[in-house]
Amino acid sequence: MKILIVYYSMYGHVHRMAQAVAEGVSEVQGAEAILRRVPETLSQEVLEKMGAVDPQKSMAGVPVCSVDELAAADAIIFGTPTRFGNMCGQMRQFLDGTGQLWLKGTLVGKAGSVFTSSATQHGGQESTLLSFHITLLHQGMIVVGLPYAFAGQMRNDEITGGSPYGASTIAGTKGERSPSDNELAAARFQGKHVAEIAAKLSR
Numbered sequence: 072m073k074i075l076i077v078y079y080s081m082y083g084h085v086h087r088m089a090q091a092v093a094e095g096v097s098e099v100q101g102a103e104a105i106l107r108r109v110p111e112t113l114s115q116e117v118l119e120k121m122g123a124v125d126p127q128k129s130m131a132g133v134p135v136c137s138v139d140e141l142a143a144a145d146a147i148i149f150g151t152p153t154r155f156g157n158m159c160g161q162m163r164q165f166l167d168g169t170g171q172l173w174l175k176g177t178l179v180g181k182a183g184s185v186f187t188s189s190a191t192q193h194g195g196q197e198s199t200l201l202s203f204h205i206t207l208l209h210q211g212m213i214v215v216g217l218p219y220a221f222a223g224q225m226r227n228d229e230i231t232g233g234s235p236y237g238a239s240t241i242a243g244t245k246g247e248r249s250p251s252d253n254e255l256a257a258a259r260f261q262g263k264h265v266a267e268i269a270a271k272l273s274r
């Protein structure tokens with residue numbers, strides 16, 4: 072079973088969450104986690120101005136995803152930073168290149184799930200996840216969230232991401248915060264949960 076984790080990360084927060092999702096996937100027997108990035112659409116000049124060049128070096132080893140890899144996957148878990156309460160443009164551009172998959176119904180019946188990151192606590196994590204789900208539904212995918220069985224999303228003794236719609240992390244307005252143990256646990260839970268559902272669907 073191939074569980075594709077495809078994401079965009081500018082400063083590394085979504086990348087770190089993607090690694091935790093992959094760890095969760097790998098806990099399921101027979102499930103292989105495949106980490107991929109979507110292509111960058113910004114110029115080097117813009118990336119430099121945004122301070123993204125150095126952080127992106129740590130992700131350079133992750134191969135760029137092709138549309139064919141979506142077709143080959145048994146389930147797909149998408150990761151995107153919040154941009155104005157929505158998915159980032161790089162992810163949108165990548166998804167807009169999947170018209171042929173839609174036409175052939177290639178993704179119909181596959182599990183699809185989303186995780187995210189935002190600068191602020193209420194800066195649009197839920198709207199990013201829920202609006203992303205619309206694309207998954209158009210593709211005929213089975214939308215998988217983060218069930219309350221992951222009890223860490225109910226804690227309020229510390230600031231934390233995570234909702235029934237998917238795992239998330241709060242990066243801070245300067246990107247100074249790293250994903251917390253609780254947020255990484257949510258990401259692992261989501262990865263494992265999707266892989267278990269994919270296993271049931273393949274039976």
Ligand SMILES: Cc1cc2nc3c(=O)[nH]c(=O)nc-3n(C[C@H](O)[C@H](O)[C@H](O)COP(=O)(O)O)c2cc1C
Nearest residue numbers: 080081082083084085152155156188189190191194
């Ligand atoms: C153009 C742009 C729009 C953004 N919009 C939001 C937003 O609506 N809410 C928010 O909390 N953070 C917003 N952010 C901050 C990013 O979500 C944050 O940098 C990201 O989650 C960090 O993840 P990364 O390290 O994987 O790139 C925005 C950042 C940029 C560059």
